[in-house]
Amino acid sequence: MTSLSRLSPPFAPGTVWLVGAGPGDPGLLTIHAMNALAAADVIVYDALVDPAVLSFAREGAVLEFAGKRGGKPSAVQRDICERLIELACDGKRVLRLKGGDPFIFGRGGEEALALSDAGVAFRIIPGVSSGLAALAIHGVPATMRRTNHAVILATGHAAPDAQIEWTSLARTGAPIVLYMAVSSLPSIVEGLLAGGLAGDTPAIAVHGATTGKESIVEGTLEVLPRLAEEGLIRSPAIVAIGAIAAFRSAIVNHLLEFGSEAAQ
Ligand SMILES: C[S@@+](CC[C@H](N)C(=O)[O-])C[C@H]1O[C@@H](n2cnc3c(N)ncnc32)[C@H](O)[C@@H]1O
Incomplete structure (x- = not known):
């Protein structure tokens, strides 16, 4: 061997x-x-x-x-x-x-x-990367053949002299996977809605993915800021927005829980 x-x-x-x-x-x-x-x-x-x-x-x-x-x-x-x-x-x-x-x-x-x-x-x-792992372990495919041909990985925390064009990202129609975004969710969601994403676009947030502190919240784009304000989405978290987030509900009943002894 x-x-x-x-x-x-x-x-x-x-x-x-x-x-x-x-x-x-x-x-x-x-x-x-x-x-x-x-x-x-x-x-x-x-x-x-x-x-x-x-x-x-x-x-x-x-x-x-x-x-x-x-x-x-x-x-x-x-x-x-x-x-x-x-x-x-x-x-x-x-x-x-x-x-x-x-x-x-x-x-x-x-x-x-x-x-x-x-x-x-x-x-x-x-x-x-946490952005892919947090989704995969919970049954959210980053790409799905008939759903999306691209996926956007974005940070909610731009460099001090940079600005993130949320309206432009929304117009691509591609699902968006957010890193470091919990504290900026209100302005991010505002930008995505202004760019044409529907308020009821599926969303999922995973805190502490694959660690003993993991928690998941499912919802829609428009409720994300409230969920964060209520402490239901905490940093560090990955937040995914787009049709891919809804796939989980179709498979979750038979999805075995991810994890090793060490991570629990
Ligand atoms: C500085 S970035 C580092 C990202 C890292 N290089 C990666 O590829 O996953 C830190 C952000 O990654 C995300 N993150 C890292 N580990 C995570 C985990 N276990 N669960 C959820 N989010 C995580 C959070 O959005 C956090 O704010």
């Missing part, structure tokens, strides 16, 4: 692996991510990396928190990049572990640019 550790390249000292940890449940880690956890000297991890994932770290590995936590001072992106470069220059095997996929609303691109500019060798290991 092939040993799983042989499926990954060696983790060389002085390099950085930029790895997606998936949405929470360690069962959704890739084999490369598991092998990186078993080999890394230092693991620089984000707030949304589940503790169950970190439990696979090699004994003796140093765990450094570099995430953003509500209400507490956030790690500055520039400092995180500098820290990764410093650790690599010290000859460490540096695992930069990010929730979901590092290149989907994870600022992994900025870290890759910084490492490249500094001449540090690095590898990028994709992860299962």
Whole structure:
């Protein structure tokens, strides 16, 4: 039988692996991510990396928190990049572990640019993004052959100098999967309605997908702000809006609950 550790390249000292940890449940880690956890000297991890994932770290590995936590001072992106470069220059095997996929609303691109500019060798290991996992485990297909030919992944939290054109996104007719959107739902919904989406467009929100804190709320576009205001949709959550969200009701009766012991 092939040993799983042989499926990954060696983790060389002085390099950085930029790895997606998936949405929470360690069962959704890739084999490369598991092998990186078993080999890394230092693991620089984000707030949304589940503790169950970190439990696979090699004994003796140093765990450094570099995430953003509500209400507490956030790690500055520039400092995180500098820290990764410093650790690599010290000859460490540096695992930069990010929730979901590092290149989907994870600022992994900025870290890759910084490492490249500094001449540090690095590898990028994709992860299962929460936007797709949260839907799939609850029976919501991101694409359905006769329902949609495209799907939009959007953030509710644009860069300070940017604006998100919700009316234009609504006009595409494609379902919209929102990350980091809970606190901005009123303005997002207003924009989508102005762009022509019907108030009764199906919607689903999944908080803490694949973790022990998971909750799901089903509704329609127009009630999303009220559900958030009442605390029924809490961050971190994925909110999906579009006909795909209604598919779940047709299959949910026979859908086995997702999850491993560790995630419960
Ligand atoms: C900074 S983004 C990171 C996204 C991540 N790179 C990914 O691919 O999933 C953080 C947002 O991802 C979403 N998120 C991450 N993990 C989640 C989970 N387990 N359940 C629901 N939403 C999650 C939430 O919208 C959260 O506000």
